[in-house]
Amino acid sequence: GNSVTQMEGPVTLSEEAFLTINCTYTATGYPSLFWYVQYPGEGLQLLLKATKADDKGSNKGFEATYRKETTSFHLEKGSVQVSDSAVYFCALSDSGPTGGKLIFGQGTELSVKP
Amino acid sequence: DGGITQSPKYLFRKEGQNVTLSCEQNLNHDAMYWYRQDPGQGLRLIYYSQIVNDFQKGDIAEGYSVSREKKESFPLTVTSAQKNPTAFYLCASSLRLNPQHFGDGTRLSIL
Numbered sequence: 047g048n049s050v051t052q053m054e055g056p057v058t059l060s061e062e063a064f065l066t067i068n069c070t071y072t073a074t075g076y077p078s079l080f081w082y083v084q085y086p087g088e089g090l091q092l093l094l095k096a097t098k099a100d101d102k103g104s105n106k107g108f109e110a111t112y113r114k115e116t117t118s119f120h121l122e123k124g125s126v127q128v129s130d131s132a133v134y135f136c137a138l139s140d141s142g143p144t145g146g147k148l149i150f151g152q153g154t155e156l157s158v159k160p
Numbered sequence: 161d162g163g164i165t166q167s168p169k170y171l172f173r174k175e176g177q178n179v180t181l182s183c184e185q186n187l188n189h190d191a192m193y194w195y196r197q198d199p200g201q202g203l204r205l206i207y208y209s210q211i212v213n214d215f216q217k218g219d220i221a222e223g224y225s226v227s228r229e230k231k232e233s234f235p236l237t238v239t240s241a242q243k244n245p246t247a248f249y250l251c252a253s254s255l256r257l258n259p260q261h262f263g264d265g266t267r268l269s270i271l
Contacts, residue, residue, distance in 0.1 A: 050202070080259060089164075089250055089262035090203075135202060139259075147218075148193075148260060150202035 048073040052136050052151035059158050065123040067154045069110075069136035072117065077138040079103075079112055079119040080148070084133045093121075093134070126158045162187045164263035166251050171268045173238065173245060181236045181266045183251035190255060192234035196220060197248040197265075206249075209234055238268060246270050 053068040071079065078097045082090040094103030099114035108123045119136060136151040164185045173179045183192065191210045195203035205218030209228040223242025228234055234253075238245045248267050252260040 082262075087264075089166075089264045090252075091262070092259050095259055137202075147205065147208065148203070150204075152200065152202045 048077065048138060048140050048149050050136050050138055050149055050151035052134075052154050055133075055153070055155040057154060057156050059126055059156070061128055061158055061160055062125045063158075065121070065126045065130075065156070067121040067134055067136075067156070069119045069121065069151060070117050071119065071136075071138050073138055073140060075140065076114075077140050079110070080137045080139070081108070081110055081119070081121050082135045082137060082150075084135065084153070086132075090135065126156070128158045128160055131156055131158045164251055164253055164261055166249075166263035166266050168266060169264070171266055172271050173268060174271050176240045178237055178239050179268070181238070181249055181251075181268070183234045183236065183263060185232055185234075185251075185253045185261075185263075187253055187255070187261065188231070189253035189261070190231070191253060192228070193252040193254075193260065194218075194224075194226065194234070194236045195250045195252065197250060203250060206236065 049072045051070050080095045081093040083093045084090050094105045096103040096112035102111045110119050110121045133153045133155045135153045137148045167182045193208040194206040197203050204220050206224050207226040209215035225237045250265045251263045254260040
């Protein structure tokens with residue numbers, strides 16, 4: 047069945063460091079891919095998405111490119127801030143771009159130190 | 161402002177008791193979802209509904225029940241049959257061709 051695997055956390059970085067959180071997936075067909083962010087005690091917020099191969103999603107300085115050849119959707123940011131400290135979830139939807147029936151990775155906790 | 165409201169924020173259940181978690185949305189979304197989140201794990205789908213008066217089981221539906229009598233409401237009941245109910249429960253909704261929006265969650269604990 048479809049699945050998502052993320053790099054394990056927690057990830058601890060200093061402010062202004064470069065961030066990469068790896069995400070790979072297994073899916074039949076052509077899923078849409080998403081990154082969600084969860085701040086402490088809150089629900090999830092959509093960070094970015096990509097709906098087809100080679101699409102690049104971007105938002106708030108974060109980027110991720112849909113790589114079908116490597117079945118990956120790695121999250122990157124060039125310079126992290128303390129306010130980026132949160133848990134990041136990679137997810138895929140096997141229902142097309144509607145976002146229905148999401149399958150999540152286990153989440154990666156990011157801690158950014160001043 | 162439009163959004164998803166989950167209540168209560170914290171809930172405690174006694175042994176053998178059923179409890180109901182509320183989820184209301186004013187986004188006019190057709191689809192609604194319930195997820196369970198355990199520490200260090202991703203979200204797992206409990207139930208989802210794509211239209212009023214219809215819903216489907218997700219991956220971990222045992223011990224839970226739902227109803228969808230109104231478009232804006234999708235309550236989740238955690239029954240006494242759910243032996244390990246302690247978790248963070250998240251409700252979400254979506255409109256066709258758009259990703260899911262999430263509420264702020266309900267944290268359920270056992271007394």
